[in-house]
Amino acid sequence: xxxxxxxxxxxxxxxxxxxxxxxxxxxxxxxxxxxxxxxxxxxxxxxxxxxxxxxxxxxxxxxxxxxxxxxxxxxxxxxxxxxxxxxxxxxxxxxxxxxxxxxxxxxxxxxxxxxxxxxxxxxxxx
Amino acid sequence: xxxxxxxxxxxxxxxxxxxxxxxxxxxxxxxxxxxxxxxxxxxxxxxxxxxxxxxxxxxxxxxxxxxxxxxxxxxxxxxxxxxxxxxxxxxxxxxxxxxxxxxxxxxxx
Numbered sequence: 001x002x003x004x005x006x007x008x009x010x011x012x013x014x015x016x017x018x019x020x021x022x023x024x025x026x027x028x029x030x031x032x033x034x035x036x037x038x039x040x041x042x043x044x045x046x047x048x049x050x051x052x053x054x055x056x057x058x059x060x061x062x063x064x065x066x067x068x069x070x071x072x073x074x075x076x077x078x079x080x081x082x083x084x085x086x087x088x089x090x091x092x093x094x095x096x097x098x099x100x101x102x103x104x105x106x107x108x109x110x111x112x113x114x115x116x117x118x119x120x121x122x123x124x125x126x
Numbered sequence: 127x128x129x130x131x132x133x134x135x136x137x138x139x140x141x142x143x144x145x146x147x148x149x150x151x152x153x154x155x156x157x158x159x160x161x162x163x164x165x166x167x168x169x170x171x172x173x174x175x176x177x178x179x180x181x182x183x184x185x186x187x188x189x190x191x192x193x194x195x196x197x198x199x200x201x202x203x204x205x206x207x208x209x210x211x212x213x214x215x216x217x218x219x220x221x222x223x224x225x226x227x228x229x230x231x232x233x234x235x
Contacts, residue, residue, distance in 0.1 A: 040224075047127060048170070048213055050224030063223050097169055109217045110176050111224065112160035116169035 002028035004098050004117035020085040020122055024098030025078070032056050032076040036101035038113065039072065039083045041094040049094075053101050054081060090126035095119045128153060129214055129227035136233040137204055145199040145230045147214035153225055154216055155195040161188075162213045164229075170213060174199065204234050 008022040024037070031037060038053035052072050054060035060072040066085070074081040085092065099113040130148040137143040147159065159177050162170035172181050174190035177197065189200045201208055214227040 038224075047228045048215070048226040050226070053224075061222070064221065065223075099169075102175070108157045109219065110158040111217045112158075112172060112175040112215070113162075113170070114172045114175070114181065116171070119169050 002026065002100070002115050004100065004115055006096060006098050006117045006120040008120065017086060018088045018124060020083070020088045020092065020124075022083045022096055022098075022120060022122075023080050024082070024117055025080045026100075027079075029100075030076075031074060031079050031081065036103050037074070037081045038099050038101045039096065040099060040113070041092075041096045042119075043094045051083065051085075051096075053103075088124050090124050093122060093124045095121050127228040128218060128221075128225040129216070131212075131214060131227035131230045133228070134231045134233065136235055139204050139206060139234055141204050142200065142202045143204060143232065145201075145212050145232070147197045147199070147227050149195050149197075149216070149225070151195055152220035153195075153218040154192065154197055156219060157217045159190070159192060159197045159214055159216045161190055161199045162215065164211045164213065173212070201232075206234050208232060209234050 005025045036053045036055050039051040042048050050063050052060050052062040054072045056074050062070050069086045071084045097119045098117045100115040101113050103111045135143055161174040163173045164170040173188050177192045178190040187202045191198050211229045211231050213229045218225045
């Protein structure tokens, strides 16, 4: 049974800006074997928001609204993938989930997230 | 949200309820839709994928359908354990972004 687990120091403060750093460890499936891996966040006000997805051998795709502040990467040796978000503000306070994304094309794009981590709450001070 | 869902629905136990998800030709109209169930404090769980397919372990009380730029989640034989938030989601080809509905809170009373 595949499991995903989010972790991380949450917020770090390099110089004058706050950055968010999260890692998703995947157990029960090798990231390098395929599939896409994504980050989604959830807030009471905005609901579910896709942050981005990556495939181990391709460049990540990001939500255009967050693209300038987000970097995703994968470490196949540790079977985990990561998210870094820079210049975070209180508006980035949310429950952050990692998930496996099934993606393909057949008379239209089919995408869905079939396995999710339990989520990690990140609270950015205002 | 680019996908519109009713904020809440309610129905009695044993009855059937439907939850709608309305979008546009750049998302629902040309791409497959998925539905998720979420209980408070837990992660979303995949209920329906590719408009109307159920993952292993999801009872056939849950069904999905789509027509044009709208989709519907149906739940029959409602149980109190079905009380949860339900979200629809799909890819938006024009914006190149995943889009989710705002979620519908189901109350079984």
